[in-house]
Amino acid sequence: MSKTNLTRRGVLKTGAVAGAGVALPTIFTASSAAAYTNEPTGSSVTLGFNVPQTGPYADEGNDELLAQQLAVEHLNGEGDGGCLNTFTSKALKGNGILGKKVEFVTGDTQTKSDAARASAKSMIEKDGAIMINGGSSSGVAIAVQGLCQEAGVIFMAGLTHSNDTTGKDRKANGFRHFFNAYMSAAALAPILEKELGADRRAYHLTADYTWGWSQQESIAAATEAMGWETVNNVLTPLASTDFSSYIAPVLNSGADVLVLNHYGGNMVNSLTNAIQFGMMEKVVNNKDFKIVVPLYSELMAAGAGENIKGVFGSMNYNWQLQNEGSKQFVKSFGEKYGKPPSNSAQTCYAQTLLYADACERAGTFNPCGVAEALEGFEFDGLGNGKTLYRADDHQCFKDVLVVKGADNPTNQYDTLEIVEVTPAAQVTYEPNHPMFGGDEASLGTCNAG
C-alpha cells in the first residue's frame, strides 16, 4: 500500500497551504507527505478506543473505556501514575508518548464486525487515530485486526479469547494481551483433575459459532488427555435465551460434569438454568455433579449472582491478585471509579501502556517500529506478573488464573476466588500448534500504511 492511503490527518497537518482565503486547492497523496498512516505531527497523538457501547456487552465495554481513560491519564502524568510506578520498563515518563500529549477518540463496536470496522475506520480516517484498542468478542477482534493491518495502524486487542485471533488469523499489526481458549484448557485441566478426579464424564454445551467450537475443542482435548470422557457435545444457537431444553437431557446422560462453553448472556442464562434444574445438588456416579465455565468474567459472575458458587473457570486477571502491579492498578482504578477493575479492563489498560511504552522504546509511532519493540518484549508490573509478548504470533504468555465461585463472598466484588495461579510455562504452546493454524499461519509483513 505504498501508493494509497486511507487517511488524511497526517497529510492535513503537514500540508502547509500557502496563501490565505483564496488558496488554490493543493492536492497531496499520502506517500509524498507522511511516512506512515496518521503520523502525528502536532503536539498530540490520538489513540482510538473501540469498545461496545450499545448492545448486550455495553457494560463490559464501559469498563474497558474507564480503564483506557485511566491509562491515558497516567500516560499524561495525571492522577497517581498507576502502573507506571511498577512497570519494569521505565521508558514512560508521564509526559505523554514521545513528548506528545495523549488524546483519545471512542467508537461503538455494537459487538458486530461491520459496525466495529466502520467505527474503527472512522477513527482512523477522520480522527487520525494511530492505534485501535479494545473490543469484547473474537469476531470483532479478528475483523478489526484485519482492518488495522490494511490501514497500517497497530491493533491492540481487548477481550478476545478465540485461538484464531493469534492463531490462523494472526496479523503483523495485531497484538493480544488476553489469554485464549487453549490456555484456559491447559490451566484448567490439572486443577479439575486435582479437585474433581481423573475419572469424570463431561457433557459440553457449546455456543454454535467459531469461538464456542474452538473452546470446546481445546477443553475436550485437555480433559480427555487426563482421562475424562466426553459424553456429548451439544451446539446451542447464539440467539437462545432459554436453555432448559438443552439442560434437561444432561440429567439422564450419565454425565457428572457440565461444561458450559458460553459467554456473556448465553452463559448467564445457561448457568442459571442449570442451577434451576438442581444440578449442583445432584450426585451422579457416586460423585458430586460439577459445572465448569472455562471463560469467566466479573460481569457474567455478577449477572449469574449466587448461581456461580462452586463453579470452576479461568480468567486472564483478577483484582485479588497480590503482586505489586495488581495492587497498584486496583488502587488507582478503585479510587477513581469506586469499584475494582474487571479482567477486560485490566487488559485494555495494560495494552494502552504497552503500546505507549513500545513507542517510547522504538522512538517512533511508526507501526513497524512499534511492532518490533513489542515483539519478544518481556515485562512485569502491569498486574499479571512476568509476561512475554511472543514474537512469533504476537500473543502474550503469562500466568493464567483458575477461579471458582466463592462459597461465602463478603461483598459484591469477591464473588470469585482464585484457586490456583497456573504458571505461564504450563500454558505455553508452539506457535505452529495445529489449533493455531499449524504451519500455514503467518503474521505476514508489517504494514505502515
Place this chain on the structure above:
Amino acid sequence: MLGLNKKDTTLLIAVAVLTMFAPFFLNPFPSDSAMAQFNAGYPDLMQRFVIFGIFAIGFNILFGLTGYLSFGHAAFLGVGSYAAVWIFKLFTYNVVPAIILAVIVAAVFSVLMGYVSLRRSGIYFSILTLAFAQMMFALAYSVLSNPKFNLTNGETGLQVYPNDPQMFHPDSMQDFPHLFGLYMNSTYTMNVGPWAFDFNTGYYLCAVVLLAVFYLAIRIFRSPFGMMLRAIKSNQTRLNYTGLNPRPYTLAAFVISGAYAGLAGGLMAAMDPLAGAERMQWTASGEVVLMTILGGTGTLIGPVLGAGFIKYFENIFSKINDAVLHQWFAFLPDGLEDFVVFLIHPFVGKGWHLTLGILFMLVVIFLPGGLVEGGQRIGKWIKSRGKSKDTGPKTEPAELGE
C-alpha cells in the same frame, strides 16, 4: 433528457451534483474546529451513505410501489457480499466480476424467496420474508461455517487469506479490491485553508453506480410496469377482476429490489473485502425499512435521504463522548459546564440509540411522509409566506403525481 420529463431531469441532476460534490458538502467545518466532530466527509462514511442509499432505493421499488413490506431484504445484501468475497478469494480482486456476480446471486435468491413469499400478502408476506432471512442468517452464522464446509466463515466473517487461490490476481498488484488498477481505498486529500476534503476512488465508483440505479429507478417509477405496481398497491382485488394476474409483476419488483440489495452488498464487499453474517440479521432488514419510511415511502429521493440520516447518526453521534462534550462547553463556568454535559450525556455516545428512537418517533408522528414531506412543507411555507394560509398540511406523495 434521457427520456425523462423536466421534473425528473432536475431531480437526477440534483442528485448527480450532490453525490459528485459530496466530499465538499459533507465536510463543512474546518478540520481543527470543535465542529469537525460533525463532519461526515471521510471515505468510509461517504461510501456507506451511497451503498445504503442504493439498498433503500431498491427496497422502495418493492415497498413504495407495491406496498409489500419485506423484512428480509438484508439477506440479499448478505448473499451479495458473500458472492463478491468469494470472487476475490477464488479469482481476482477486480470489482467488476465481483459486483456482477453479487447482483446475479442475489437475484437468484430473491426469485426463490419471492416466488414462495408472494403467495401471501400483508403481514403474512412480511413474516414469510422475515422467516426466510432469519433462517439464512442462522445458517450463515453457524452451520455453514463449520470446518468441513466453510462457506461463510461464521462469526469472523468471510475474508481473503494469503493462501487463497486468487487465480487471476497478479503478484505485482496490491491485495485490495480495485477497478482495473484503481484501488478502492485510494484517497486524494485536498486542503483548502483549514478545510480538508477527501476524494476516494471507492466512493466515486459507488456514486456512479448510485446515479445509474437511481436513473433506472426513475424509469421504473414512470414506466407502465411501475403504474401496474402502483395499481397492485391501491387495489389488488380490482386488478384481479380485470383479469390481470398481479403475481408476475410483484415477483419482478421483488427480484429487482433483491438485485439492488445484492448490488449494495457487492459494493460493500468491494469497499471493504469482508462479509459478516450480521448484515443479514432481521435488525439489518428493519434498518432499511426505517430508512425508507423515514425518508419518504414511494418517493424517489426519500430512501436515499433516510439512509444518509440513519448512517450519519450511527457513525457521528456514537462517537461524541464526555471528553468531547467537555471540550465543547469548556467556555462555560465549571458548574454550568458539568450541568450541560450531564444533560446532553444520555443522548450521545453510548446513548445514540435513544436519540435515534426519539427522532424516529418525532418524524413518524409529525411527518408521515418522511423527510421528503418535511422538505415539501418547508418549501411550501417559504412560497406561501405573505399569502393567506389556505393550504392545510395535506400530504401528497412526492413525485408520484405526474
Place this chain on the structure above:
Amino acid sequence: MDAILLQILNGLDKGSAYALIALGLTLIFGTLGVVNFAHGALFMIGAFCAVTLQRFLSLSFETISETEKDFLGNPLKVETPYVESWFGTEVGSSIIDWSVPLSILLAIPIMMLVGLIMERGLIKHFYKREHADQILVTFGLAIVLQEIVKYYFGANPIQTPAPDALSGVANLGAWFGFELAYPVWRIVYFCFAALVIFGVFAFLQFTTFGMVVRAGMADRETVGLLGINIDRRFTIMFAIAAAVAGLAGVMYAPINPPNYHMGMDFLVLSFVVVVVGGMGSLPGAVLAGFMLGILESFASTTWATTTIPGINQIIIYLVAIIVLLTRPRGLMGRKGVMEE
C-alpha cells in the same frame, strides 16, 4: 419416555411466555388494529418491575464495620436493608425473598398505567395510519423504552431469584412411580400463565364488557352506531394487554435474569407466533405459542440436531413458512385481516 416428558414440559414452559406475549399482541391488534412493536418492551418493563421492587426492598443504610475491610483496604461499609431493621431480620429477609411474587401487585397498576399512557398519548393517533407507520412509531418507542431502562439498570443481566420455597426442584413423577425432576418455579410459571390466559378468556366471554369488546373486534362500526363508546373500552383493553405482557415479564425474571434487550429477543418470535396462530385470533395465539414452544424444545434434542444439523436454529421459521403456505391465514386466522 421421561426424556420426552421433560421436553414437553420445557416446551410448555417456553410456550407459556410466547403465548402470553402473543395473547397481548393479538388483543391489541384485534381491538385497535394496531401492530405494536413495543410489545416486547412491555414484557421487558414487567421484568424490570420485579427488579425495581427487589432493589427497593433491599434499600439499605450503611454502617461502618470495625473489623472488616473492603477491596481497597478501607473499613467495610456494611449494608443493612431497612425492611430488615424495621421488621426484624427474619421477616425482613423473607419479604425480600418474596419480592418477585410481590411485584405482581406492583406490576399490574404500573403496566396498566403504562398501557393507558401509551394508548392515549401515542397509539390513538395512529389508528388511521398505515401499518408501516404503526410499526415504525412503536419500534421507535421500543428503542426509547429499552434505552431508558439501560440507562438506569445497565446492560448486564440482573439476578432476580425466586423465593427460596419455590426455587428447588420438584419430582413430578413421584405420583406415578418414576423420576421426573423439574424446577418448581417453571411449574409455577406455567400455572400462572394458564391462569392469566384463562382469566382473559373468561373476561371476554362472560362479562358484558368483554362481550362488547368482542363485538367491537368483529365489527367496530356497527357497535359504534349502537351508541356504545367502543374507544374507551378498547383503551382499557390496551391497558389489559400491557398488563398481561408485564405479568409475563415479572414471572419470567427468575427464569432468566432480566436485561434491557430481552424484549427485542422475544419480539420477532412473538410476531411469528401471532401470525402462525392467525392474526386477530386469541385461541390461535395461545395454541401457536405452546405449539412452537414444544417444537422448539424437541428440535433442541441431540436426536434432532444430529439428524438435521442446525435444525434448532431454524425450526421456528421453518414451521412458520410451512404453516403459512399450507394454511394461508395461519392456524385460526380470519379472512381479510391484515391483507390489504
